[in-house]
Amino acid sequence: MMDVYLAGGCFWCINMTIKETPGVKDVVVGYSGGDEENPKYEDVKSQKTGHRETIKVTFDENIISYPDLLDVFLLNVDPFDEFGQFIDRGHSYTLAIYYKNEYEKNIASMKIAELENFFNKKAYISIEPFKSFYIAEEYHQDFYKKHKEEFEKELIESGRIKKMTDYKLLNNELKEIIRDVECDISNFANASSLIFNTLDNLNWAGFYLLDNDYLYLGPFQGKVACTKIKVGSGVCGTSVFMKKTLVVPNVLEFKGHIACDSNSKSEIVIPMIKDDKIIGVLDIDSPIFNRFSEEDKIGLEEFVKILLNA
Ligand code: SME
Numbered sequence: 001m002m003d004v005y006l007a008g009g010c011f012w013c014i015n016m017t018i019k020e021t022p023g024v025k026d027v028v029v030g031y032s033g034g035d036e037e038n039p040k041y042e043d044v045k046s047q048k049t050g051h052r053e054t055i056k057v058t059f060d061e062n063i064i065s066y067p068d069l070l071d072v073f074l075l076n077v078d079p080f081d082e083f084g085q086f087i088d089r090g091h092s093y094t095l096a097i098y099y100k101n102e103y104e105k106n107i108a109s110m111k112i113a114e115l116e117n118f119f120n121k122k123a124y125i126s127i128e129p130f131k132s133f134y135i136a137e138e139y140h141q142d143f144y145k146k147h148k149e150e151f152e153k154e155l156i157e158s159g160r161i162k163k164m165t166d167y168k169l170l171n172n173e174l175k176e177i178i179r180d181v182e183c184d185i186s187n188f189a190n191a192s193s194l195i196f197n198t199l200d201n202l203n204w205a206g207f208y209l210l211d212n213d214y215l216y217l218g219p220f221q222g223k224v225a226c227t228k229i230k231v232g233s234g235v236c237g238t239s240v241f242m243k244k245t246l247v248v249p250n251v252l253e254f255k256g257h258i259a260c261d262s263n264s265k266s267e268i269v270i271p272m273i274k275d276d277k278i279i280g281v282l283d284i285d286s287p288i289f290n291r292f293s294e295e296d297k298i299g300l301e302e303f304v305k306i307l308l309n310a
Pocket of ligand 1: 204225226233234235236237256257258259260261264268280283287
């Protein structure tokens with residue numbers, strides 16, 4: 001049997017993944033990396049100590065090797081996030097592999113180098129000598145088994161797993177809502193409400209409508225937004241210019257992104273094309289990175305198509 005200490009963001013979540021891995025005999029959640037003695041959950045969570053939420057993994061090397069265990073770990077975290085994991089922000093949620101000997105240190109360095117080479121970007125996983133591990137309060141041990149509902153909510157809200165939207169249902173609902181309604185503005189208003197209240201993890205959903213070279217704010221749900229966007233500017237203007245859907249996993253990395261609500265982290269913009277002419281865009285923002293998938297893109301393109309055939 002071998003013990004290793006891994007910090008993978010929220011320990012409720014990473015505990016489940018690792019514990020369900022064949023060869024893993026036990027996982028205990030706790031705190032490592034800081035110098036304070038006997039840290040408490042609230043202090044670690046609010047960054048009052050130098051600890052990270054950490055799991056102690058006991059595994060049978062005859063069933064799963066240390067390098068393979070690290071692969072499972074790395075597949076279940078976001079290695080490129082410098083300041084936390086998913087919705088959990090701050091040092092206590094950053095990634096670390098604590099090593100007890102040269103072998104563990106070398107394997108960890110090798111795995112991270114492999115990852116960086118593959119993705120061609122810097123991974124933020126600290127490789128540190130193991131100092132201490134303080135077992136967390138009983139409430140947090142096997143949280144995923146003991147507090148199922150709260151845990152599932154955390155998994156979805158944290159952005160670790162995405163709740164799939166049933167686009168068939170949503171699009172059928174849209175058909176009903178717009179049936180026999182001739183006014184576009186009324187339909188766009190209801191469509192923005194339908195999206196905002198059906199898709200999870202959104203902070204803005206609405207329309208920008210094209211008039212000559214500018215997009216003007218149309219019906220929407222969310223905070224007050226910018227009213228005028230030039231074609232070619234921002235994500236919306238680029239989508240019009242390119243006449244295609246743009247999925248932006250991280251708005252900070254989109255050159256020229258227009259930030260209306262500083263909470264927005266990812267975005268999808270779908271062009272509205274009627275009789276071969278572009279009339280505007282449907283713009284949707286999320287407060288978590290990487291919110292929109294290929295399924296969202298397909299489902300929302302269909303949504304816009306239905307809306308425009310009304
Ligand atoms: N982010 C958009 C601007 C509109 S707001 O997201 C509501 C853009 O870059 O075009």
